[in-house]
Structure formats: C-alpha cells, structure tokens
Amino acid sequence: MELLGNVIFGFSVALSLQNLLYCFIGVLVGTLIGVLPGIGPMATIAMLMPLTFNVPPVAALIMLAGIYYGAMYGGSTTSILVNLPGETASVVTCIDGYQMARQGRAGAALAIAAIGSFFAGTVCTLLIALFGPPLAEIALKFGSPEYFSLMLMGLVAAAVLAHGDMVKSLAMVVMGLLLGIVGADVNSGIKRFSFGVYELADGIGVVVIAVGVFAVGEIISNLSDPEERQVFTSKVTNLFPTKEDLKQSFGAIVRGTAVGAFFGVLPGTTPAIASFSSYMVEKKLAKDPSRFGRGAIEGVAGPESANNADAQCKFIPMLTLGIPASGTMALMLGALMIYGITPGPGVMTEKPDLFWGLIASMWIGNVMLVVLNLPLVGMWVSLLKVPYRLLFPAIMLFSAIGIYSVNNSSFDIYLMAVFGILGIVWRMLECSPVPMMLGFVLGPMVEENLRRALQVSRGDPSVFVTRPISLGFIVATVLILIVMVLPAVRKRRGDITD
Amino acid sequence: MKVELRNNKDFWAGIMFIGTGAAAIFIARDYPFGSTMRMGPGYFPSMLGGILVLFGIYVMVIGLLRNEKIQGRWSLRALIVLPLSLVLFGVLMKHAGFMPALAVLIFGSAAAGREFKFVEVLLLTVVLAGLSVAVFIWGLGLPYPLIKDF
Numbered sequence: 073m074e075l076l077g078n079v080i081f082g083f084s085v086a087l088s089l090q091n092l093l094y095c096f097i098g099v100l101v102g103t104l105i106g107v108l109p110g111i112g113p114m115a116t117i118a119m120l121m122p123l124t125f126n127v128p129p130v131a132a133l134i135m136l137a138g139i140y141y142g143a144m145y146g147g148s149t150t151s152i153l154v155n156l157p158g159e160t161a162s163v164v165t166c167i168d169g170y171q172m173a174r175q176g177r178a179g180a181a182l183a184i185a186a187i188g189s190f191f192a193g194t195v196c197t198l199l200i201a202l203f204g205p206p207l208a209e210i211a212l213k214f215g216s217p218e219y220f221s222l223m224l225m226g227l228v229a230a231a232v233l234a235h236g237d238m239v240k241s242l243a244m245v246v247m248g249l250l251l252g253i254v255g256a257d258v259n260s261g262i263k264r265f266s267f268g269v270y271e272l273a274d275g276i277g278v279v280v281i282a283v284g285v286f287a288v289g290e291i292i293s294n295l296s297d298p299e300e301r302q303v304f305t306s307k308v309t310n311l312f313p314t315k316e317d318l319k320q321s322f323g324a325i326v327r328g329t330a331v332g333a334f335f336g337v338l339p340g341t342t343p344a345i346a347s348f349s350s351y352m353v354e355k356k357l358a359k360d361p362s363r364f365g366r367g368a369i370e371g372v373a374g375p376e377s378a379n380n381a382d383a384q385c386k387f388i389p390m391l392t393l394g395i396p397a398s399g400t401m402a403l404m405l406g407a408l409m410i411y412g413i414t415p416g417p418g419v420m421t422e423k424p425d426l427f428w429g430l431i432a433s434m435w436i437g438n439v440m441l442v443v444l445n446l447p448l449v450g451m452w453v454s455l456l457k458v459p460y461r462l463l464f465p466a467i468m469l470f471s472a473i474g475i476y477s478v479n480n481s482s483f484d485i486y487l488m489a490v491f492g493i494l495g496i497v498w499r500m501l502e503c504s505p506v507p508m509m510l511g512f513v514l515g516p517m518v519e520e521n522l523r524r525a526l527q528v529s530r531g532d533p534s535v536f537v538t539r540p541i542s543l544g545f546i547v548a549t550v551l552i553l554i555v556m557v558l559p560a561v562r563k564r565r566g567d568i569t570d
Numbered sequence: 571m572k573v574e575l576r577n578n579k580d581f582w583a584g585i586m587f588i589g590t591g592a593a594a595i596f597i598a599r600d601y602p603f604g605s606t607m608r609m610g611p612g613y614f615p616s617m618l619g620g621i622l623v624l625f626g627i628y629v630m631v632i633g634l635l636r637n638e639k640i641q642g643r644w645s646l647r648a649l650i651v652l653p654l655s656l657v658l659f660g661v662l663m664k665h666a667g668f669m670p671a672l673a674v675l676i677f678g679s680a681a682a683g684r685e686f687k688f689v690e691v692l693l694l695t696v697v698l699a700g701l702s703v704a705v706f707i708w709g710l711g712l713p714y715p716l717i718k719d720f
Contacts, residue, residue: 243625257611295648465679485660489653501583531607
C-alpha cells in the first residue's frame with residue numbers, strides 16, 4: 073500500500089498550519105476572481121506569484137493551485153445567480169443554471185455545482201495519485217531525444233487544440249520559443265537577443281510576460297468595450313437539492329468528470345472545451361433534450377464537474393513530465409523553476425513533499441470551497457456591484473508592485489508595458505497568446521534537449537525516429553497534425569471552440 | 571476585386587511573423603552557428619526564425635486570399651495611457667519613491683477608462699495606498715522608501 077502511505081504523507085504536509093493557511097488564501101482569492109469577470113486565474117496567478125517568492129515552494133504552489141481551481145468554482149456561482157460567467161469555463165453553466173435560478177431553484181443548482189465539483193476534484197486527486205508515479209517512472213528513463221519529441225508533441229497539440237487558427241497558433245509557439253531563449257546561452261555564455269541591455273542577460277521573466285499579456289492586455293481590451301453590468305440577484309432559498317435532483321445529476325457528474333479528466337491531460341485544451349463537451353454529451357444522452365436550456369439540472373452538474381476535473385487533471389502532465397498543458401500550468405512550471413526546482417519526473421522523488429503535499433492540498437482546498445461557498449454566496453454576489461472602473465486601477469497597481477518586487481527593476485515594468493501592448497495587438501490579429509506562453513516556458517529546454525540529442529547521435533536527426541518512445545511521440549505529433557487538417561474535423565473543431 | 575490591406579487581419583499577422591523571424595535570423599548571424607552535431611548559440615534561433623518566416627508567409631497569403639477584417643473595437647486611449655502610466659510608475663519608483671509612483675499609476679490607469687471622477691479616484695488612491703503600505707511595506711517588508719528626497 074505504497075499509495076496509501078504517500079497519500080497520508082501528502083496530508084501530513086498539506087495539513088500543516090502554514091500550508092492550510094496558504095491553501096485557504098488561494099481558494100479565497102480564486103473564488104473572488106472567479107466571481108469577478110474581467111480578471112482571470114492566469115493574470116491573478118502571475119500577479120501574486122512574485123509575492124510568494126519568500127515563502128517555501130510547497131506553500132506557494134499550494135496557494136497558486138488554489139487560485140486556479142478556486143476560480144473555476146467561483147465562476148459557476150455568478151453564472152447561476154446572475155447569468156454572468158466569471159470565467160469562460162462557466163459560460164455553459166449559465167444556460168441551465170440561470171434558468172434554474174429563475175425558477176427559484178438557485179439553491180439546488182449551486183449545491184449540485186458544488187457537489188459535482190467536489191466529486192470531480194476528489195476523483196482527479198485520486199487519478200493524479202494513481203497515475204503520477206508510474207508516469208514519472210517511465211519518464212525517468214527518457215533521454216534527450218524522447219524529451220525533445222515529447223515537448224514537440226506537447227507544443228503542437230497545444231497549438232492545434234488552442235482556440236483560433238492552427239497555423240497562427242503554431243507560429244505563436246515558435247514566437248514563444250524565440251522569446252524563451254533571450255538571455256545568456258547556457259553552453260557558450262553568449263547573450264542572445266539582449267541588445268546590450270544587461271537586464272535581459274538573464275532572460276525575460278515569465279511573470280513579466282504573463283502579467284503584461286494577460287493582465288494589462290486584458291484591461292486594455294476590457295476598456296475598449298463599453299461597460300455593461302446589470303445585476304439581478306435571485307434569492308437563494310433552499311440550498312438542499314431534492315432526492316430527485318441528486319438522482320438526475322449523478323450520472324451527469326460521473327460522465328462530466330470523465331470528460332473533464334480526458335480533456336484535462338490533453339495539452340492546449342481549456343476547461344471551457346471540457347465543459348462544452350460535457351454539456352453536449354448530456355444533451356445527447358437525455359431522454360428529453362428539450363428540457364435543456366430550461367433549467368435541466370444535468371446541464372449544470374455535467375459541465376461543472378467537467379471544468380473542475382479538467383483544471384485539476386492539467387496537473388498530471390505538469391508534475392510528472394514537466395510539460396505544461398495550459399497557460400496557467402506554464403506559469404506554474406515557471407514558478408517551479410524560479411524556486412529552483414527542475415520540473416519533470418524528478419520532482420516526485422526529489423521533492424515528495426511538494427508533489428504529495430500539493431495533491432492532498434487540492435482535496436482539502438475542494439472541501440474548503442464547499443464550506444466557503446455555499447454559506448457565503450450572498451457576499452460573493454454583492455461583490456459584483458463593485459464597478460470595473462474601481463477594480464482595474466487596483467489590478468494595475470498590484471501587478472506593477474508585484475513585477476517590480478521580483479528584481480527591484482524598473483526595466484521589468486517597461487517590459488510589462490511592452491507586453492501589454494503586444495497582448496492587445498495579438499488579440500486584434502487573433503493570434504492566441506497561450507501557445508506562446510507554452511513555447512516561452514519550454515524554449516530553453518527544447519533547445520537543450522535538441523542540442524544534446526544531436527550531439528549524442530553525432531548530428532544524425534534519425535535519432536528521433538529510431539528510438540521507440542521518441543518515435544511514438546513523433547508519430548502522435550504527425551497524427552495530430554493530419555487529423556486536424558482533415559476538413560471534417562476542422563469544421564467540428566470550430567463548433568466546439570467557438 | 572480590390573484587396574484592402576489596412577484592416578486585413580491575417581495579412582498583418584503574417585507580416586508580424588515574417589518580421590520577427592527575419593529579425594531573429596538577422597541578429598543570430600552574429601552568434602556562432604556551429605554544426606548539427608555541435609549546435610552553436612546561433613543554430614536554434616536561426617532555425618526558429620526560418621520556421622517563423624515560413625509560417626508568416628503562409629498566414630499572409632491566407633490573409634490576401636480571405637481578406638478578413640480586424641474585428642472588435644479597441645480604445646486608442648487605453649492603449650496609450652495605460653502603458654504610459656506603467657512607464658511613469660517605473661521611473662518614479664526609481665527616483666521619487668513608492669507613494670508618488672503609486673498615485674501616478676492609479677490616476678493614470680483611471681484616466682485610461684471611459685469615466686473619470688476625480689473625487690472617486692482620489693478616494694481609491696487613499697484606500698489603495700493604505701492597503702499597499704500595510705501589505706507590501708509593513709507586511710512583506712519590501713524595502714521601498716515611501717518618498718525620496720530629490
């Protein structure tokens with residue numbers, strides 16, 4: 073029962089007073105920004121990351137993870153009560169959740185969303201505990217050719233599955249890789265693309281790019297659209313779902329969790345894709361599909377479980393292989409590196425407290441979310457009355473202080489401004505910045521592994537296709553590309569992401 | 571059919587990729603290229619630059635064929651004022667201290683929005699200043715002087 077021992081060890085780490093506190097702060101902040109539209113988990117994590125540099129990495133990661141899944145949770149609350157998705161992943165929840173609220177069943181919808189999320193969170197915590205170690209074991213045997221092919225697959229998949237045009241997303245990956253190699257080259261010490269600026273010799277900080285593109289860029293974009301926020305709060309009366317509700321949603325929760333877990337491990341998919349897919353599944357399976365859109369409880373239960381499962385299973389490739397499957401995971405990977413931890417299969421053996429502690433904390437965090445959310449629903453909703461014009465200067469200030477505090481450098485602030493402008497330009501040209509983030513974080517590792525692989529093979533590129541595992545990744549990469557250019561899939565992909 | 575370039579989304583995306591890729595190749599000429607077996611610091615960036623140029627050409631051609639317009643509105647005011655107030659924040663942090671930098675950033679950001687009510691922004695500044703000093707200077711002990719002597 074090694075698993076049991078590991079899980080108990082994880083809980084012993086996560087239940088320390090400090091870690092509990094950071095977990096609580098994480099889910100609290102996460103719920104807060106999940107409720108508020110116009111600021112996402114990505115920007116928040118980037119903004120708060122610099123403040124965690126002087127706490128132990130375990131506590132810091134626990135908090136950052138809490139923000140991430142807490143946001144998924146908070147997003148559903150506003151979807152149900154005021155028909156306003158705090159996060160894109162909660163857009164589908166609006167459809168039936170808000171209808172339920174209008175029929176006076178807001179309490180049941182909220183409770184079912186909470187139960188579904190909690191179930192999905194529990195299952196995914198178990199999945200990570202079960203599949204993490206064997207995956208890491210396999211990955212420990214990887215040499216540089218395998219790593220290069222794996223990263224290639226991850227990046228291509230991320231670009232292909234990302235929202236928007238495939239070729240542009242691939243180009244954005246390359247753009248990210250280029251940004252990633254700015255700074256001193258490990259082998260020769262030559263400072264590349266630093267333009268004689270000494271602040272660039274260490275490369276561009278991951279937080280600077282993330283805050284610039286996602287926080288500043290998003291604010292500029294929000295300010296460009298007229299503010300429309302009307303809040304009609306429906307009264308939450310009965311929090312307890314009926315037996316009938318539970319019976320109806322059970323299947324949806326299980327299926328939603330499965331759908332979410334599946335999409336979760338795929339790089340590039342967002343929780344929104346998982347929740348949309350789950351909604352489709354439920355609608356297809358329902359005896360009476362016409363109920364959907366008029367307050368079908370499965371339409372809340374499925375997608376809510378799916379987006380939570382997706383968010384949590386994204387940790388599997390990040391923790392075991394060191395491959396970020398989403399923009400947020402790329403940031404977490406960047407955080408690990410800043411804490412001096414090399415991401416990859418070694419994390420589990422070298423930093424077992426980090427791995428198991430983080431996993432256990434996710435389960436604890438899910439419990440906290442249930443406790444935190446159901447009684448405090450009214451408070452969260454009243455937060456929506458804070459107008460955006462008061463909110464965004466605060467976001468700007470905290471981002472700027474956060475960035476400045478990393479290196480006490482004004483240059484980083486200027487860079488943040490530049491990336492804010494780039495962020496809005498990319499948005500205008502519909503070039504998705506998320507694949508760029510993945511490329512950016514993986515850039516130095518891709519180069520290093522490519523270099524090493526070709527050095528060992530004496531310059532023979534066939535090394536990537538003669539070693540079986542590496543060949544597997546290459547074949548998978550090619551398959552992903554072929555499948556995506558098939559016209560039929562292309563069309564359907566548009567249906568899901570749009 | 572006249573092809574309108576000014577608003578052509580993919581045309582400009584392509585130009586951006588081609589420009590970035592070409593610049594990468596151009597700059598990387600100064601770094602030793604090495605060989606496939608022993609890659610120098612110039613190898614990988616040149617390769618990436620080449621790939622980016624190819625993607626860029628494809629995207630640009632698609633843009634010319636489809637001629638899709640840039641959609642969505644964007645506020646020129648926010649695009650200029652917001653980054654500018656960040657730059658001022660950076661300069662003031664270095665030369666004037668935490669308080670002036672904070673005040674300028676909040677006022678600057680607020681000015682980037684559509685509604686600007688002076689009293690409201692002043693109140694917001696006071697509240698955020700108190701909060702930031704409590705959290706960042708006292709709480710986290712960041713070593714920034716509140717105000718510097720000129």
